[in-house]
Amino acid sequence: MIEAQELHKLYGSQTALQKASFKVHRGEVVGLLGPNGAGKSTTMKILTCYISPTSGTATVNGCDVFDDPVGARRAIGYLPESTPLYYEMMVLEYLEFMAAMRGFKGVEGRRRIKTAVEQTSLGDVLGKEIRALSKGYKQRVGLAQALVHEPPILILDEPMSGLDPNQASEIRDLIKEIGEKRTVILSTHNLAEVQVTCDRVLIISGGRIVADDTPEELTDRAGKAKYVATVKGDASSSAATQKVFEKIKGAATVRARTGEEAGELIFEVLPEGDKDLRADIFKAAVAADLVLLGLEHQGENLEDIFRELTRVGEA
Amino acid sequence: MQNILTIAGRQFRSYWNGPTAYIVLSLVLAALGWFFWSLFFLKDEASVRDMFEWVGILSAFATPALAMGLLADEKRQGTIELLITLPVRDHEVVLGKFLGVLGLYGVLALLTLPYPIAVSQFGPLEAGPVVTGYVGMLLQGAAMLSIGLMASSFTENQVVAFFVAITITMTFLLIDKMGAFLPGALQWISFGYHAAPMTRGVVDLRNVVFFLSVIALCLGVTQIGLERRRWS
Structure with missing residues (x-):
């Protein structure tokens, strides 16, 4: 047509x-x-x-x-x-x-x-x-x-x-x-x-x-899960905290999210496959003496995919 | 042809839905009445030649006002995009717009008919010069309107279109009035020079061709301007 x-x-x-x-x-x-x-x-x-x-x-x-x-x-x-x-x-x-x-x-x-x-x-x-x-x-x-x-x-x-x-x-x-x-x-x-x-x-x-x-x-594609963990900390501890999460078995990628409130660090942990990482994240945080303020399981929504794709286009 | 007439009809009707037509026509008729009758009784001659001359001068102001919105407003409102993406060719849009505003000018011409009728009550009025005078009035008006349409295609801003058009029409109108300072050849491009013989009953083909050439040139430029959107 x-x-x-x-x-x-x-x-x-x-x-x-x-x-x-x-x-x-x-x-x-x-x-x-x-x-x-x-x-x-x-x-x-x-x-x-x-x-x-x-x-x-x-x-x-x-x-x-x-x-x-x-x-x-x-x-x-x-x-x-x-x-x-x-x-x-x-x-x-x-x-x-x-x-x-x-x-x-x-x-x-x-x-x-x-x-x-x-x-x-x-x-x-x-x-x-x-x-x-x-x-x-x-x-x-x-x-x-x-x-x-x-x-x-x-x-x-x-x-x-x-x-x-x-x-x-x-x-x-x-x-x-x-x-x-x-x-x-x-x-x-x-x-x-x-x-x-x-x-x-x-x-x-x-x-x-x-x-x-x-x-x-x-x-x-949007249905892929991710875990959003909020921990106490500031910019100086950001890199160290990210490493802690990266060491978790089954975590494919860890992204620091920008725009968090003062005293809080937010990380997005994407699992390999469909693995449920909540327990692992909690344990890793405790082991590294981090104060876990929140932990959420989110599906990556369409908007994220859209943003990702259109960012590729701009590059 | 059907498309041209449909566009022209819509354009003509839309003038009566807004104030422009009423304001411009009233102003022209009021000014014409004042100028014509205040001199008519001094001259003591049953002739409407002065009326044709006054209409020509007033048209230099009026036609830019009538034509300024033709394309500029369509561009500003975005309606030009819908109009052009109808199954029409660009020249049909240009001609339709032109005929629409020319129709309005025709109404103006009709509204001046009481002048020769009134004058004929005061003395013997020759019919021939009146008829050819109207031919000249319409040709000159059409030429001025084509200038206005062209100016309207240059911009989205009606005010800019108005001033561009009035600058051109006034130049064409006044250039023979400056005859004393300018070489004779320049008279040849003045509107009055070509319209005046027709008010005396003389239809010279060269004068008709002059006005038709101005119209063709302006409509051609308008069309090129309209087509340019495809590539810019």
Whole structure:
């Protein structure tokens, strides 16, 4: 459905995308995940033929973005970042305009607008000026215009940013519903969103695609346990304490965590395999005459993986 | 073509949803009434040539105000991205925007029709020069609006677009008034020089071509500016 090959984009001397290649298959909901400035929007702008890649190619629904941009755009419903809309227009007037630009007027236009309005529950605000709508409703108007021509592909740039939790969950449900029949690419920097809505996740960082996984695979990786031990001490004893923990049998890596409170040192101990290290940590602390203030068993969460992957991208 | 008209229609309607059109049209008509009628009775001549000249001068101020938001505001609000990623070609966006604002200028022209009607009550008014005068008014207005559209494509800031446009339109307008100081050839690029014969009933193809060339040039530059986003 969508295929990008070695997309490269320079803004002046700044590299926004580096050899990004990926495929999106029919009916998939793919999340583009990455920190701000990673190249998510750039990727989407290239796919919608708003900007051209410096090198590399992409096809959308079989249309090359260079040779047939109009054909590619026809297959796409696009919601740009921060949902730009004509604020002075009324909702219905705006949707009529967008439908007409897609070639749907008269009876057919009205039918399509009706369907999009029902899908996005905009029925109550059709006669209102867009300016007067809440952010959640504006977002729905943005989605309605992207759906009005019933496109096979939807490209949504940060569709849930800036919404309160209730609005965000409504939009999330809506995207899930839409995604049952269509191919969807959405970008976000929110991991939880991706887990709920997407079939596949592309993690993008520093213009590179650093991971291409299902959310389940990512969660598996995230499931790895670690032990967080808090001991009394200060910076001068930090190195010595770390050595104590490193000597524990079955401890793979020991990391000192930064940002601890005064008089406390926090270490993360990652086990080899699934070994339970709590007893060993306690014993080692006692043997070395350390005061153990706390000991926790934590799963490495998605955010850690995300941070790790995107840090690699920056390097 | 359908796309161009749809964009033009939306642009035209959106003027009436905001204050700009009402303010600019009222100011132009008020100023025109004052300037025209205060001199009309002194001249004792049934002619609307002065009206066309005044409209030309007032348009140099009014058209930058009407055109300044055309692309600048779309860029500031980000709506340009949605507009361009519709299945349209860039030139359809440019032409649609241009025709939308030209439609508004057409309304201004319609609102000046009471002038020839009123003048014809005072004495015999020749129809020919009035008709050709309106052709000239629309050509000159279209040229000024294309300058405004071009200026609007340079920036996201409407105020900047306004001043860039007014600088250019005033230059084109005033250059023949400075005839005494400037070589004659420069007169040839002034708007008044090409519009004035039409108010006398003379339609010279060279004058028409001049205005059409200005329009084509400005719209071309606008389109290049719009396409440049792909590569910058």
